[in-house]
Amino acid sequence: MSWTEVIEPKSKLFDLKFKEAWHYRDLLRMWVKRDFTATYKQTILGPIWFFLQPLLMTIMFTIVFGKFAKLSTDGLPQILFYLAGVTIWNYFSESFTKTANVFKDNASIFGKVYFPRIIMPLSIVTSNLIRFLIQFFLFICFLCYYKFSGNPSVQPNLMILITPILLVIMAGFALGAGMIISSMTTKYRDLTFLLTFGVQLLMYATPVIYPINSLPEKYKLYVMANPIAPVVETFRYAYLGTGAFSWGSLMYSFGAMITILFAGVFIFNKVEKNFMDTV
Amino acid sequence: MSEVAIKVENLSKLYALGQIGTGTISRDLERWYARIRGKEDPYAKIGQTNDRTTKGSSDFVWSLRDINFEVQKGEVLGIIGRNGAGKSTLLKILSKITSPTTGKISIDGRIASLLEVGTGFHPEMTGRENIFMNGAILGMRKYEIQRKFDEIVDFAGVAAYIDTPVKRYSSGMYVRLAFAVAAFLEPEILIVDEVLAVGDAEFQKKCIGRMKDVSVNEGRTVLFVSHNMAAVKSLCTQGLVLKNGTFDFYGNQYQAVEHYQSSQIASSSFIHEGDIETAPGNQNIRMLRFQAKPLNGEALSISSGVQFELEFFNYKENINLDVTFELVNMDEVVVFHHGAFVSKDKDSKKTTYKITGKLPPNFLNAGNYRFNLIFGENQRFGLYSKNDIIQFELTNESFGTNSKTLPGVVRPQIPYEIINL
Numbered sequence: 001m002s003w004t005e006v007i008e009p010k011s012k013l014f015d016l017k018f019k020e021a022w023h024y025r026d027l028l029r030m031w032v033k034r035d036f037t038a039t040y041k042q043t044i045l046g047p048i049w050f051f052l053q054p055l056l057m058t059i060m061f062t063i064v065f066g067k068f069a070k071l072s073t074d075g076l077p078q079i080l081f082y083l084a085g086v087t088i089w090n091y092f093s094e095s096f097t098k099t100a101n102v103f104k105d106n107a108s109i110f111g112k113v114y115f116p117r118i119i120m121p122l123s124i125v126t127s128n129l130i131r132f133l134i135q136f137f138l139f140i141c142f143l144c145y146y147k148f149s150g151n152p153s154v155q156p157n158l159m160i161l162i163t164p165i166l167l168v169i170m171a172g173f174a175l176g177a178g179m180i181i182s183s184m185t186t187k188y189r190d191l192t193f194l195l196t197f198g199v200q201l202l203m204y205a206t207p208v209i210y211p212i213n214s215l216p217e218k219y220k221l222y223v224m225a226n227p228i229a230p231v232v233e234t235f236r237y238a239y240l241g242t243g244a245f246s247w248g249s250l251m252y253s254f255g256a257m258i259t260i261l262f263a264g265v266f267i268f269n270k271v272e273k274n275f276m277d278t279v
Numbered sequence: 280m281s282e283v284a285i286k287v288e289n290l291s292k293l294y295a296l297g298q299i300g301t302g303t304i305s306r307d308l309e310r311w312y313a314r315i316r317g318k319e320d321p322y323a324k325i326g327q328t329n330d331r332t333t334k335g336s337s338d339f340v341w342s343l344r345d346i347n348f349e350v351q352k353g354e355v356l357g358i359i360g361r362n363g364a365g366k367s368t369l370l371k372i373l374s375k376i377t378s379p380t381t382g383k384i385s386i387d388g389r390i391a392s393l394l395e396v397g398t399g400f401h402p403e404m405t406g407r408e409n410i411f412m413n414g415a416i417l418g419m420r421k422y423e424i425q426r427k428f429d430e431i432v433d434f435a436g437v438a439a440y441i442d443t444p445v446k447r448y449s450s451g452m453y454v455r456l457a458f459a460v461a462a463f464l465e466p467e468i469l470i471v472d473e474v475l476a477v478g479d480a481e482f483q484k485k486c487i488g489r490m491k492d493v494s495v496n497e498g499r500t501v502l503f504v505s506h507n508m509a510a511v512k513s514l515c516t517q518g519l520v521l522k523n524g525t526f527d528f529y530g531n532q533y534q535a536v537e538h539y540q541s542s543q544i545a546s547s548s549f550i551h552e553g554d555i556e557t558a559p560g561n562q563n564i565r566m567l568r569f570q571a572k573p574l575n576g577e578a579l580s581i582s583s584g585v586q587f588e589l590e591f592f593n594y595k596e597n598i599n600l601d602v603t604f605e606l607v608n609m610d611e612v613v614v615f616h617h618g619a620f621v622s623k624d625k626d627s628k629k630t631t632y633k634i635t636g637k638l639p640p641n642f643l644n645a646g647n648y649r650f651n652l653i654f655g656e657n658q659r660f661g662l663y664s665k666n667d668i669i670q671f672e673l674t675n676e677s678f679g680t681n682s683k684t685l686p687g688v689v690r691p692q693i694p695y696e697i698i699n700l
Contacts, residue, residue, distance in 0.1 A: 007375060007384040027415035034401060034412060041403045112395040113416055114375040187307075273378035276371070277294060 021116040031123035032130070050134045054090060058082045065209045072214040074242040075153045080146055081240070085208035087139045088235045091132040092170045092228060093199050098124045099178025100195055103186050103275050110276065117272040118265075121179055125171045132167070143239060155241025163238065165254075166231050172257040173228060176264035183264075183271035207232055212244045224249055227256035283387065284468055284500040285350040285373070290382035292343040292368050342368045343524050346382070350517075352467075355494045355501040357515035357532055359508070359539050364521040366504045370394060370472055373502065388467030388500065391417055395472075397457030402446035406437055406456055409445055413460045427463040434489075435459035455482055462489045468500045469493060490514060508536050509610035540609050540647055547571050547579075547671040555592050563662040564654045565592040567631065571650070571671045574637055580674040581690060584640035587650065590633045593621070598656050600627040602634060605651040612688055614643065618658065644690040645675035 040046045058079060065071045066078040073081040099121045103110065106120055146154045185191045203209075206228050212220060223229050230249035237243035343365045350356050358366050371377045373384065374392030399416040400409050410431055414424040424431075432438050435456040437448070445453055471490065487510060494501045494514075505511050511518065511532055518535020520528035528538040548570035551558040558565040567590040574584030593600060603618040619634055621627060648671055653664040675684045 003385040003387050004389065005386040007372065007379065007386070009379050009381060023420070024415070024418065026419075026421040030412050030415050034404065034408075037408075038401055038403050109399055109416070111376060112398045113392065115416060115418065273375075276377045 017116050017118070021118055021122075024115050024119050027115060028119050028123050028126065031119070032127040035123070035127040036130070047134075050131060051138050054083065054086045054135045054138065057086050057090075061086070061209055071210050074211040074213060076240050076242060077146055077151060077154070080142055080154065081211075081236070082209065083139050083142055084236050084239060085232060087132070087135050088166070088170065088232055089203060089206065089208045090135065091128055091167070092174050092231075093203065094131070095125050095128040095171065095174030096178045097195065097199060098128070099174055100181035100185065101192070102178070102182045103271075104182070104192070107276075118268070121175055121182075121268075124178075125175055128174075129167065129171070139239075153240075153242070156239050157237075157241060159234065159238035159245070162234070165250075166235055169231050169253050169257045170228075172261045176257065176260035176262070179264035179268040180260070183267045183275075186271060186275040202226075202228070205229075211236075211242070213242075227253045282352045283349050283385075284352045284354070285387075285502075286385045287346055287348050288383045288385075290343055290346040290369075290372065290384065291341060291380050292365075292372060292377075293339050293380040294342045294368075295339055341524050343372075343379075343521075346521075346526055348519055348526070348529060350500055350502065352388075352500055353494065353498045354517055355503060355515045357511035357518045357535065358502065358504045358521065359506075359511060359518060359535060360521035360527070363523070365524040366521055367394075367472070368524075369521070370470055370502070370504055374470055386468065389418070390468040390470065391461075391464045391466035392470035393417075393461045393472065394470075396454060396461055400445060400453075400457060403444055405444055406432075406441040406448070410456070410460055413457065414464075417461065417464055418466070419464065423465070431456075431459045431463050434462060434485075451482075458482075458486060462486070462493075466499070468502070470502045472504045487514060507611060508540070509612075512536055536609075547669055549669050558592070559665060560591070561663050563593070563595050565594075566652070566663075566665070566668070567591055569650065569652070569668050571669055575640065578674065579671055581643070581645055581676045582640045583673075585638040585643070585671070585673070586635065587638075588633065588635045589652070590631060591654070592631045593627055594629055595656070595662065596627055596629050597625050598627050599623060599625055599658075600662075601655050601658055603653040603655065604636060605653065607649045607651060608644075608688060609647045609649075614648070614688055618653075618655075641692040642689060643673055644687050645673050645684045647672045 040049060043049065045052065061082040062078045066073065066082070098105075102117075102120050102124065110117065143154065143156065147156070181191055181195065185195075205223065205226050207223060212223055212229065212233055215223060224244075230244075230246075230253045233243045234245050234250055235243075237245040346365075346369065358369065360366050368377075370392065371394070372379050374390070374394060376394070397409075397413065399412050401412065404412065410428065411421065411424055414427075415421070432441055435452070435458070437452050437456050440448060440452065445456070448456070490501065490503070491514060493499050494516075501514075503511070503515060515532040518528075518530060518532045518539075519526075520535050520539045528535055530538070549566070549568065550570070551565075551567045555565050555567070558567055560566050569587070569589045571579070571585055571587045573579050574586045576583045579585065587604070589602065589604075591602075600621040601618045602621060603616060605616045606614040608614055619636070621632055621634070649667050650669050651664070651666040652668055654662040656662055675682075678685060678690075
């Protein structure tokens with residue numbers, strides 16, 4: 001006799017349940033939609049917040065790091081430099097933070113109904129991708145303004161064609177790392193406190209507010225060991241024309257992303273079955 | 280010919296008691312180390328059952344232990360048991376919310392579970408959006424929901440409000456909408472947990488009707504967990520009784536309910552022997568004796584009537600003391616909730632009181648009953664209360680030529696007046 005389904009204590013290591021997840025694709029779409037409609041309901045500015053958030057951050061960085069601390073921006077207009085960093089960084093940090101809290105935030109739903117849990121992190125990454133595209137549009141507007149007002153240092157080049165790959169790497173990192181953290185927070189809540197701090201620390205360890213070229217040689221290697229650093233540098237190189245870019249470091253990023261993603265899926269799979277008992 | 284829809288083999292589930300947090304890392308490492316050496320989990324003691332009243336020696340408890348059963352296709356299985364018997368755990372495992380510690384469940388057919396109605400409802404979204412959201416969470420595809428949409432709205436009776444955010448709904452509308460989505464799911468196996476306890480009586484009837492429809496007309500398998508014995512009897516075809524996490528009884532729904540009820544509480548009399556201080560109660564009240572006996576004749580039956588006597592010691596002086604008797608039948612229906620004033624002019628004494636009450640013959644229907652007691656001050660402040668103190672059974676007597684137990688909570692003798700016009 002063939003069973004549709006067998007429930008057992010242990011599952012296979014990489015039982016991704018793609019077929020099952022595919023059946024729930026409508027759910028994924030609805031989570032994404034709900035995320036958008038629900039977030040900005042009862043706010044006066046509504047979707048304008050999508051633009052305002054990176055803009056305010058950029059203005060803050062320009063004032064604090066650009067004007068007061070006078071950090072180098074590789075000769076680029078400060079606004080453009082920070083906006084580029086913030087746009088690509090935000091995609092990672094927001095996806096990561098939300099994925100890292102996925103079990104905690106959805107405990108009430110997860111405790112009442114079964115659906116492939118992976119749908120949740122996937123929907124987070126997808127809805128943040130849309131958010132990224134909106135912010136990216138803002139960035140392009142600024143880019144065009146500087147380009148056509150004849151700023152010679154702004155040099156977009158063909159590397160912009162690899163933007164999708166950069167996004168895949170960022171999404172993979174956010175998913176993988178987020179799933180590892182979220183799996184561990186079900187038991188060890190301490191990690192939630194470390195998370196906000198950790199994300200901030202990671203931002204400073206990533207060349208978001210400074211170009212990697214401005215670093216002394218001995219620190220460069222440390223920063224480039226951070227697999228997110230090449231993504232940010234490549235993004236800036238592609239759109240603005242300056243930045244440290246090499247295929248090697250990008251490959252390194254990609255490899256690290258695959259490793260973390262697999263580890264994340266593995267741990268997530270292990271935890272999702274029993275997390276209700278500990279959360 | 281029947282086929283097996285669900286087969287449960289040696290199912291067990293271990294839960295950790297107490298605080299999870301401090302010391303878990305070291306404990307986790309210890310357990311992990313034991314596991315790689317192929318040893319038993321050092322923190323799980325075997326054979327400890329889930330008895331909440333006594334504190335076990337281990338921090339872990341078997342919420343379910345060695346459960347085996349099969350459900351045939353098209354069957355409606357009622358799962359009953361007291362609180363803590365493991366019903367919810369079983370449902371959670373079956374609906375894949377948590378996984379078993381040992382054992383195996385084989386399922387043939389698409390399964391959908393309703394442990395709650397309205398999961399994923401967002402107050403800011405409209406009824407329409409929430410129907411789609413909720414349906415998707417329960418595993419429906421968009422086109423399936425679209426096809427059922429009108430039926431769902433109709434069943435819930437919220438057509439006029441369908442494009443209003445559900446936060447503006449009355450709680451009744453909210454629940455109706457939530458249940459309606461679930462009611463039109465089309466799984467081969469449906470798992471339902473007491474969601475019928477929601478909504479008004481009319482809607483409950485509608486829900487039970489819908490569930491019957493699902494099992495009888497559409498031939499689907501249903502697993503139903505409930506405390507409502509009347510619903511179990513009318514809805515289910517089989518019954519499974521769980522007790523402290525272990526298997527207790529399996530049979531048809533009547534046998535199962537019967538078994539459960541007879542094992543619940545024993546005696547028709549409660550008599551405390553020994554010191555007043557050790558009697559059940561608290562610093563206000565100590566209960567000494569509570570008995571139910573026939574008003575006429577030797578045995579309790581429909582026509583014997585019931586006399587109940589309560590003796591208790593009261594510590595609170597100079598208050599308005601009252602005692603409420605609550606009679607509950609086996610379908611968990613409260614037959615009456617009626618109080619006696621012990622003192623009305625703030626003149627209660629520190630002494631033993633005795634209250635006798637009489638239920639006339641030919642008033643209650645045959646069946647099992649339980650008494651709950653609530654002691655109060657000024658009919659407002661509870662001093663002490665206790666449920667299920669005694670139980671008694673009224674045996675049936677034939678009515679005319681009909682010797683079966685008749686339906687109904689009461690079975691009065693009504694003086695009819697019949698005139699030939």
